[in-house]
Amino acid sequence: MDREPYHPRISPMSAGLRGRCPRCGLGKLFKGYLLPRQACDSCGLDYSFADAGDGPAIFIILIVGFIVVGLALAVEVTYRPSYWVHAALWLPLGIALPLLLLRPAKGILMCQQYAHDAHQGFIDRS
Template sequence: MGDDHARYAPVDPVSTGFKGRCPRCAQGQLFDGFLALKKECLNCKLDYAFADSGDGPAVFVMTGLGFVVVGLALWLEVNYSPPLWLHLAIWFPLTIGLGLYLLRAIKGIMICLQYRNKAAPGEIDRG
């Protein structure tokens, strides 16, 4: 992970991750399916074994989207008082759709940031 700087120019982790591209070459695909990672980049052969985004993307998406959707739903209720079925028709599909879209994008961004910052599990130095 550390010896590839001579052959590959640095890429922007946000735009690369948002597009679901390889964090090293920005050409190969990062995902195999919707959220599953490929084993390696087909373009530069970067092994994706280092990538572990954990629950981070889900936490960011739920928190951010929750604030936005609840705020908009409260604004709509206070200003217009629509019936309950209209709230369900608006907010349920919006939450599911945006949540799935943002989950993939933020997972890609977090993996690209892990690669750029050489993130690794913590170790205790006992020497």
């Protein structure tokens, strides 16, 4: 029987935010911006279990939409600026925030999948 080497318990939130392996916390989770690696380069954990799907994008759309629309409404009600001010403020913010938050969100969801042993549902016919 193969025994896994001992690894300290890693917080999925911490490892995901840092883009690190959910088992050892050392190896990188991504190669590039959002593409997961095949395996951890430190402990060898196979990342094939990790499939966050559209989850991170949906969370980021909702969170950033809440922030940007809320700020736009607050600025409109408070200052009544012209439309070009709105465009100059909210378009860059609406592009920059998702780009900043998408990778950590995907890392968190992938690490949560590992921590909770989550995987596709299946029908057990036995």
